[in-house]
Amino acid sequence: MSTPARGWQSTGWRFLALILLAGAQSERIAAQETNQVTVDNDRVEIALVQPKLRIRQNRSLQNGFYAWRIDLRTKDGSAIAIAADTAMRTDNIRDIVRGSTLRRCPDAHDFSSLRCSTRLADSVSVRNDVVRIVLRDSSLVRLIRADRPPAVWASVFEPNGRFRVDRIRVRFDDDEDHVLR
Amino acid sequence: MGPATSVQVETPWAGERWHADDFPPTACRQLTIRPTSPHYRPLVALPVRALASAAACVWSGLRQWWMTIRSVPTAGRSAIVAALFVVLTLGLAPPAGAQSRKDSVTVHARLVLSISEFQAAWQRAWRETETRRFESPNGEAQRRLRSILVHCHPTEADSQFIRTFWHGSDEIVRQRNFQFAQVTGRNSMFAACPTWLFADPNPPAQDERFGRDAALLEEFRVGMHSLRALLLTELDVAAENFPGDGWITGQRVRFLFDQNDIAGAQAAARSCKAERWWCAALRGYAHARINEVLPAEAAFREMQQAMTPQQRCAWDDVRDLLDPAERNAYSSLSCAARVAAVARFWWMSDPLLRVAGNERQVEHNVRRVEVALHSALEQDERYTWTDRFGGDAMVSLVMRYGWPGYTAWGGDSIDDDHTDYLETRSSPRSSPYTTFEYSIDRVHTLPPWAAVSAPFLAPESSWSLSPDDQLGQPYTEWWPDEHFRSRRRLVQLPEGQQAMLRRENGVRVAATVLLSHPLLRQGPPLDVMLVSSTDAANVDTVARRGIRAGTVGVMQGIIPSAPTMLGVEAVGTGNRAVDGRARLGIVPPPSLADLKTGEIAVSDPVLLDLQNEAVNLDKPSEELLDQMLNTVNVDRRHRRIGVYWETYGVSATDTITVSVRVATDEQLSAMRRLGMRLNLAGNPNREVVQSWTLPDPQRGSSIIPGRVPIGINAIVLNLSQLQPDTYVLEVSIERAGSVVTGRRRITVDR
Numbered sequence: 001m002s003t004p005a006r007g008w009q010s011t012g013w014r015f016l017a018l019i020l021l022a023g024a025q026s027e028r029i030a031a032q033e034t035n036q037v038t039v040d041n042d043r044v045e046i047a048l049v050q051p052k053l054r055i056r057q058n059r060s061l062q063n064g065f066y067a068w069r070i071d072l073r074t075k076d077g078s079a080i081a082i083a084a085d086t087a088m089r090t091d092n093i094r095d096i097v098r099g100s101t102l103r104r105c106p107d108a109h110d111f112s113s114l115r116c117s118t119r120l121a122d123s124v125s126v127r128n129d130v131v132r133i134v135l136r137d138s139s140l141v142r143l144i145r146a147d148r149p150p151a152v153w154a155s156v157f158e159p160n161g162r163f164r165v166d167r168i169r170v171r172f173d174d175d176e177d178h179v180l181r
Numbered sequence: 182m183g184p185a186t187s188v189q190v191e192t193p194w195a196g197e198r199w200h201a202d203d204f205p206p207t208a209c210r211q212l213t214i215r216p217t218s219p220h221y222r223p224l225v226a227l228p229v230r231a232l233a234s235a236a237a238c239v240w241s242g243l244r245q246w247w248m249t250i251r252s253v254p255t256a257g258r259s260a261i262v263a264a265l266f267v268v269l270t271l272g273l274a275p276p277a278g279a280q281s282r283k284d285s286v287t288v289h290a291r292l293v294l295s296i297s298e299f300q301a302a303w304q305r306a307w308r309e310t311e312t313r314r315f316e317s318p319n320g321e322a323q324r325r326l327r328s329i330l331v332h333c334h335p336t337e338a339d340s341q342f343i344r345t346f347w348h349g350s351d352e353i354v355r356q357r358n359f360q361f362a363q364v365t366g367r368n369s370m371f372a373a374c375p376t377w378l379f380a381d382p383n384p385p386a387q388d389e390r391f392g393r394d395a396a397l398l399e400e401f402r403v404g405m406h407s408l409r410a411l412l413l414t415e416l417d418v419a420a421e422n423f424p425g426d427g428w429i430t431g432q433r434v435r436f437l438f439d440q441n442d443i444a445g446a447q448a449a450a451r452s453c454k455a456e457r458w459w460c461a462a463l464r465g466y467a468h469a470r471i472n473e474v475l476p477a478e479a480a481f482r483e484m485q486q487a488m489t490p491q492q493r494c495a496w497d498d499v500r501d502l503l504d505p506a507e508r509n510a511y512s513s514l515s516c517a518a519r520v521a522a523v524a525r526f527w528w529m530s531d532p533l534l535r536v537a538g539n540e541r542q543v544e545h546n547v548r549r550v551e552v553a554l555h556s557a558l559e560q561d562e563r564y565t566w567t568d569r570f571g572g573d574a575m576v577s578l579v580m581r582y583g584w585p586g587y588t589a590w591g592g593d594s595i596d597d598d599h600t601d602y603l604e605t606r607s608s609p610r611s612s613p614y615t616t617f618e619y620s621i622d623r624v625h626t627l628p629p630w631a632a633v634s635a636p637f638l639a640p641e642s643s644w645s646l647s648p649d650d651q652l653g654q655p656y657t658e659w660w661p662d663e664h665f666r667s668r669r670r671l672v673q674l675p676e677g678q679q680a681m682l683r684r685e686n687g688v689r690v691a692a693t694v695l696l697s698h699p700l701l702r703q704g705p706p707l708d709v710m711l712v713s714s715t716d717a718a719n720v721d722t723v724a725r726r727g728i729r730a731g732t733v734g735v736m737q738g739i740i741p742s743a744p745t746m747l748g749v750e751a752v753g754t755g756n757r758a759v760d761g762r763a764r765l766g767i768v769p770p771p772s773l774a775d776l777k778t779g780e781i782a783v784s785d786p787v788l789l790d791l792q793n794e795a796v797n798l799d800k801p802s803e804e805l806l807d808q809m810l811n812t813v814n815v816d817r818r819h820r821r822i823g824v825y826w827e828t829y830g831v832s833a834t835d836t837i838t839v840s841v842r843v844a845t846d847e848q849l850s851a852m853r854r855l856g857m858r859l860n861l862a863g864n865p866n867r868e869v870v871q872s873w874t875l876p877d878p879q880r881g882s883s884i885i886p887g888r889v890p891i892g893i894n895a896i897v898l899n900l901s902q903l904q905p906d907t908y909v910l911e912v913s914i915e916r917a918g919s920v921v922t923g924r925r926r927i928t929v930d931r
Contacts, residue, residue, distance in 0.1 A: 063286060063290060064289075064290035064293055064294070065290055065291065065293070065294040067294055067298070069298065069301070071302075071305065083294075087286075087287055087290040087291075111295075111298050111299055111302050111408045111411060111412070112294065112295040112298050112299075112411075112412075112415070113294065113298060114291060114294060114295070153305050155298070155301040155305075157294055157297045157298060157301070158297075159290060159293060159294075160293070160558070160559045161293050161296070161297050161557075161558025161559040161560050162297075162559045162560050162565070163297045163298075163300065163301050163560060164610075164612075165301050165304050165305055165308070167308075167593060
């Protein structure tokens, strides 16, 4: 004699779980498709979705430098960069990020990320092909909050000379449309 | 028609640049640990794999050596072992070349990132610039108008020019119609839609041909100048360490020009120590950028001499410049056959034969160098140069039209829209997308490829420099297969009348010059030259004189009796930087030296303008040629014309019959002939014939005595009864049953 399924084992619950899972997944996908810069009280979080450049469409790998650069459009022209420490030949974003350093480019004249020598201790991680930078450097966060740039420029560079430049709107925690996460 | 084709030109760094695919250059390569390995687990596997790889490498090397040594005789083996001992004892340093090559790869990799980052900074400034341009009051309308050019969809064949009527809100723009071409790629759906600069953006952009930063607003230029200076410092250091590196030298030259450091760019090109052909190309480019056509031409000549036949074949490829319908004819030629044909093509494309140096050919080489410099990285400030991203369309665009004067950007949303279009058609994103706009004062000096095989039969209509309206403004509804901007404005002179009259040791050639173009109607006289040329190396001045602006002149002189290209070339003097030209191929008749004793001949008839009352036909002489009608199209004002011809070998006492006949020569269809037989249709061919016998004291003629006497004759012809049509004017003479005829095709206009 079979007993009717109860709790999460019932069809209704399974269906609901499926819906929730699909919803969460689609939200995650949606989140991945958009670059984001969010400025909170004590930190700046930057999510960079990998563009479909050579990284994803590679035929023959080249030895060279990968870099991400975020021009913060503050008054002093500050930028941060994730730049590889050495030339590498890979198409794995995790490997690239692992072999790279987060640096601060305090001057607009540090146009080359390799010249940006001020290393930041903040974290960079890769999840679902999204590079996430969490800046907790108080001076940098203060600077951004003070200058309130409406948008930043994010650029990604590949060893073959391809690059892509995107303009990303900055969301401040005190913006009217800011959504608390 | 198939998509556009582009030519892959081998650059000095092709195949080797910073790819580093051949590192390390030993047998151990396959054992090298690469992070790309699917089994790569860096933290755990790295030490283990490194040790294993090193051991395997050493074992493989020793085994290889042992096999080699075992294969040689004992004496040789001893020598090898001894040599090995010495080498190991003294210590064998790695080959210097290998080390420097490895360094070179690292330096290249760093430079690629630096250049890319600079280009990204430039792109940011340019996008800000373009965003602000279209924030002006009529900016949105301007942006909308240009959107069709940004959204360039290759739905039409490459040969198809598209005529577009713009329906914008701007009155001036709306009244102007534009034509543009689609330049498509082979490997993507990316296409470029070049057109004329049809409305100045606000604030106006400067012509980018005169400097890269001209595309930026003034406020961004200083910043870009500083950044580029830093980039140039890096390039300078790299050039010092690797003086023979053509890629580095090329990028230095490129960015020095972008920096407007002309002297620096020229010095960099002069000090180039890379491959000889590439250095010569850079020198030519550097000269051409400051309008030094002759030194540029010399440098490009040296470049061609230093190239391998394959390199030269690719570099000189002119396929992109031809009408798509003619490209197959070009492609069917072998590289060897192309050399002569392309040389003729450029000779025929020379804007002015009288001016030393071929500005158009130099421009072609400049465009090739420009493409090589911009495609040295996959991407430049705005455009992608690899085929998969539509780079072949970009190459084609630059080769056909040069670098655009202005490129408008549609903005992020238009970029996203167009990327969607491309991606749904399996083509990758290639943003930012722009218009490609060119100043309208450009000319198309190239002849059709068909004319290249028979240059001396090319009529004046083979060249269409640029059609202008009555104000001297080029038509925007015209869009050629290629064009370029000459240093001075060049306009087409109207098709005139040419006469070729036999002389003892050559041919007297006479050509009319009508300076009626709106830009030539007023001002100081023009310096006009009648030139004859059989190839690029042989250009002779037949006649030269000043002709008043807005008037007609006749140029005369003696040329050899051989096929030649005849050109009337008027150069503006004083402040007038406008030149005019007309050109055609001619096959002159033989000289009188070839006329056998007792043989007679007649020249083709020449039309004379009788509006000048001083013209006297009673006592005809060679001076009548100064009254040549400036056209063979007889309009209502010229229904009464003079006809001049010469007889050869007819003395004053010879009795000859002269006939002058004007007739249409329309080919009658079979139905028409049947209708005429049945009296149902009339003969559309009309003719007027006059005949008389000489000598006749009532008819004026004169004789120039000589071994072969030259008879000069002229009559008045009234064509007022003729219907507008095309006719053949024939002059025939008959002596003792021998008839000779001279002909000229004329048109009677309404």
